[in-house]
Amino acid sequence: MMQESGIETKSNGSAIQNGASSGNHLLECSLREVRSNGETPSVEIGAADLAHLQQQQALQVARQFLLQQQQQQQVSGLKSPKRNDKQPALQVPVSVAMMTPQVITPQQMQQILQQQVLTPQQLQVLLQQQQALMLQQQQLQEFYKKQQEQLQLQLLQQQHAGKQPKEPQQQQVATQQLAFQQQLLQMQQLQQQHLLSLQRQGLLTIQPGQAALPLQPLAQGMIPTELQQLWKEVTSSHTAEETASNNHSSLDLSTTCVSSSAPSKTSLIINPHASTNGQLSVHTPKRESLSHEEHSHSHPLYGHGVCKWPGCEAVCEDFQSFLKHLNNEHALDDRSTAQCRVQMQVVQQLELQLAKDKERLQAMMTHLHVKSTEPKATPQPLNLVSSVTLSKTASEASPQSLPHTPTTPTTPITPVIQGPSVITTTSMHNVEPIRRRCPNKYNVAISSADLAQNQEFYKNAEVRPPFTYASLIRQAILESPEKQLTLNEIYNWFTRMFAYFRRNAATWKNAVRHNLSLHKCFVRVENVKGAVWTVDELEFQKRRPQKISGNPSLIKNIQTSHTYCTPLNAALQASMADNSIPLYTTASMGNPTLGNLANAMREDLNGAMEHTNSNESDSSPGRSPMQAMHPVHVKEEPLDPDENEGPLSLVTTANHSPDFDHDRDYEDEPVNEDIE
DNA sequence: GAGCATTTAAACACAG
DNA sequence: GCTGTGTTTAAATGCT
Numbered sequence: 291m292m293q294e295s296g297i298e299t300k301s302n303g304s305a306i307q308n309g310a311s312s313g314n315h316l317l318e319c320s321l322r323e324v325r326s327n328g329e330t331p332s333v334e335i336g337a338a339d340l341a342h343l344q345q346q347q348a349l350q351v352a353r354q355f356l357l358q359q360q361q362q363q364q365v366s367g368l369k370s371p372k373r374n375d376k377q378p379a380l381q382v383p384v385s386v387a388m389m390t391p392q393v394i395t396p397q398q399m400q401q402i403l404q405q406q407v408l409t410p411q412q413l414q415v416l417l418q419q420q421q422a423l424m425l426q427q428q429q430l431q432e433f434y435k436k437q438q439e440q441l442q443l444q445l446l447q448q449q450h451a452g453k454q455p456k457e458p459q460q461q462q463v464a465t466q467q468l469a470f471q472q473q474l475l476q477m478q479q480l481q482q483q484h485l486l487s488l489q490r491q492g493l494l495t496i497q498p499g500q501a502a503l504p505l506q507p508l509a510q511g512m513i514p515t516e517l518q519q520l521w522k523e524v525t526s527s528h529t530a531e532e533t534a535s536n537n538h539s540s541l542d543l544s545t546t547c548v549s550s551s552a553p554s555k556t557s558l559i560i561n562p563h564a565s566t567n568g569q570l571s572v573h574t575p576k577r578e579s580l581s582h583e584e585h586s587h588s589h590p591l592y593g594h595g596v597c598k599w600p601g602c603e604a605v606c607e608d609f610q611s612f613l614k615h616l617n618n619e620h621a622l623d624d625r626s627t628a629q630c631r632v633q634m635q636v637v638q639q640l641e642l643q644l645a646k647d648k649e650r651l652q653a654m655m656t657h658l659h660v661k662s663t664e665p666k667a668t669p670q671p672l673n674l675v676s677s678v679t680l681s682k683t684a685s686e687a688s689p690q691s692l693p694h695t696p697t698t699p700t701t702p703i704t705p706v707i708q709g710p711s712v713i714t715t716t717s718m719h720n721v722e723p724i725r726r727r728c729p730n731k732y733n734v735a736i737s738s739a740d741l742a743q744n745q746e747f748y749k750n751a752e753v754r755p756p757f758t759y760a761s762l763i764r765q766a767i768l769e770s771p772e773k774q775l776t777l778n779e780i781y782n783w784f785t786r787m788f789a790y791f792r793r794n795a796a797t798w799k800n801a802v803r804h805n806l807s808l809h810k811c812f813v814r815v816e817n818v819k820g821a822v823w824t825v826d827e828l829e830f831q832k833r834r835p836q837k838i839s840g841n842p843s844l845i846k847n848i849q850t851s852h853t854y855c856t857p858l859n860a861a862l863q864a865s866m867a868d869n870s871i872p873l874y875t876t877a878s879m880g881n882p883t884l885g886n887l888a889n890a891m892r893e894d895l896n897g898a899m900e901h902t903n904s905n906e907s908d909s910s911p912g913r914s915p916m917q918a919m920h921p922v923h924v925k926e927e928p929l930d931p932d933e934n935e936g937p938l939s940l941v942t943t944a945n946h947s948p949d950f951d952h953d954r955d956y957e958d959e960p961v962n963e964d965i966e
Numbered sequence: 967g968a969g970c971a972t973t974t975a976a977a978c979a980c981a982g
Numbered sequence: 983g984c985t986g987t988g989t990t991t992a993a994a995t996g997c998t
């Protein structure tokens with residue numbers, strides 16, 4: 291142990307002092323240190339213990355390096371402002387990225403996902419390549435461990451055998467070690483080239499500080515001396531690099547990786563000051579001069595004064611305290627590593643999900659692109675609805691925009707998971723969009739049928755659903771078995787269905803209460819348990835004709851929830867026209883979400899039809915097939931005689947077989963009269 | 967600019 | 983007194 295610490299100190303010292311070390315030098319040094327390790331083995335330690343010990347050593351070395359680097363930074367920070375500038379990057383623990391078998395960190399993954407530069411196929415390929423590389427690494431590391439164990443055993447045997455001349459055997463072992471080192475280096479090269487190719491393909495944006503990442507996994511299975519050497523090389527390379535070109539990043543993959551004549555150099559140009567934990571860090575002087583403040587803005591684990599390490603949420607007043615917290619609480623240990631892996635899996639799951647969604651979206655867009663010109667040809671109520679469904683962007687861009695909606699396959703696909711403005715809304719069925727103050731609220735790329743998927747999305751992503759509170763409340767009530775909910779149950783529905791509403795409870799709960807009180811469509815019913823809230827569908831329906839009455843162009847106000855329902859609406863209407871609402875029936879009997887969609891479309895169409903009838907054909911009220919789909923009434927209170935006459939008295943028709951009820955509704959209900 | 971819908975915040979009352 | 987619920991008012995915003 292004393293020897294270890296001595297080596298560490300020495301190596302660490304040389305890491306700073308030593309300038310440029312070649313790869314061969316590294317191999318020689320590693321070899322020497324392997325020998326030196328082997329010359330003083332502890333007889334009591336078994337092979338397994340040795341392997342374990344090596345792992346512990348690696349862990350400890352990493353920790354000590356971190357500490358030493360920090361200390362050096364603090365010391366040199368007083369002397370050298372240049373070093374000081376890099377402190378933020380350095381204070382992030384090296385540990386996790388070093389110890390986790392990831393070629394690309396979760397943060398990189400997230401970056402990739404956020405950038406949305408990858409097609410599903412590319413992502414798949416990327417994942418497969420990553421997995422293959424990880425596998426190779428593990429194999430190599432296992433092999434290396436075995437080699438180490440063999441070496442230790444051999445040396446032990448030699449000692450027990452009477453101290454025979456061990457040079458030849460040691461040389462043999464050393465040769466094996468050398469061969470393995472070369473293998474390792476080849477692997478590193480492969481990784482570099484792999485990343486380079488990814489970068490060239492535009493699949494991965496590697497910032498200079500990230501160049502170290504490919505090497506980190508390899509460090510996992512390395513013994514301390516190798517780590518020392520790596521860091522030595524790293525430091526020297528970095529120093530040389532810095533002095534050589536201040537205007538360039540510390541690592542230019544495009545130039546260094548192609549150099550096969552200096553493999554170790556290629557593989558070892560790693561920046562120790564590159565931030566870890568996925569933290570991006572650019573080492574151009576300009577970036578280095580950036581303040582902590584800016585750094586804090588960009589740190590993916592820090593925001594709004596809170597540590598965003600999964601499951602942490604510790605409050606950090608400033609970035610400095612955050613860094614301290616990060617180093618203290620999320621330093622290199624099993625827990626952090628495990629959490630990191632978990633996060634990796636989460637990202638991978640999301641990635642797979644994204645790939646699936648994108649494929650589906652692509653197929654849908656292709657499909658819609660072919661058929662989208664059809665409904666536009668005939669000016670029917672359906673088309674009115676269709677025109678309603680156009681996003682503002684699309685309609686402004688091209689008045690004949692139906693075939694040119696963002697679903698056009700030839701146009702770049704707007705990423706789905708990017709923010710509130712791009713969230714598909716169809717999953718929320720019959721809820722109206724919340725008015726967004728976001729200026730580009732119409733800039734929505736919507737896939738038309740990912741209902742359950744969007745539900746899942748809103749459940750997991752803290753994205754504000756683009757629906758009004760009233761619509762959400764109504765949806766919550768309608769989804770309940772008895773079509774009535776207590777306030778608390780409504781709250782629960784919000785938090786259950788939307789991750790967004792798991793925050794700022796006071797605000798949105800107040801809004802919910804406010805909406806319940808404000809809108810006549812929400813009726814409070816005294817129950818045995820207390821008060822429950824129901825929806826007066828009639829009142830609810832009254833709202834929209836107001837909204838869209840008068841000017842057909844106002845129908846656009848229905849906005850996004852309809853935007854990409856156009857093909858489905860077309861199908862719905864056609865189907866209903868032909869078969870007396872079979873689509874609704876079918877949908878309702880299937881996936882509840884689809885049922886809700888049918889409900890939504892029914893009501894949307896209904897609203898549009900109301901509008902159409904009230905404005906254009908008062909002479910034929912309530913005889914549209916649309917109106918056969920008329921509202922579910924959930925009010926439990928005694929209804930007016932008039933209402934009892936009409937379909938609105940059909941309590942919770944959604945729970946019944948839709949066919950007969952709707953026929954009856956259709957017969958009895960002159961919707962416009964009621965509404966008007 | 968008017969009118970409307972919506973969101974947000976706040977104050978207040980009431981009941982448990 | 984605290985909390986949850988319900989009502990009401992007001993201001994701000996976005997849209998047509």
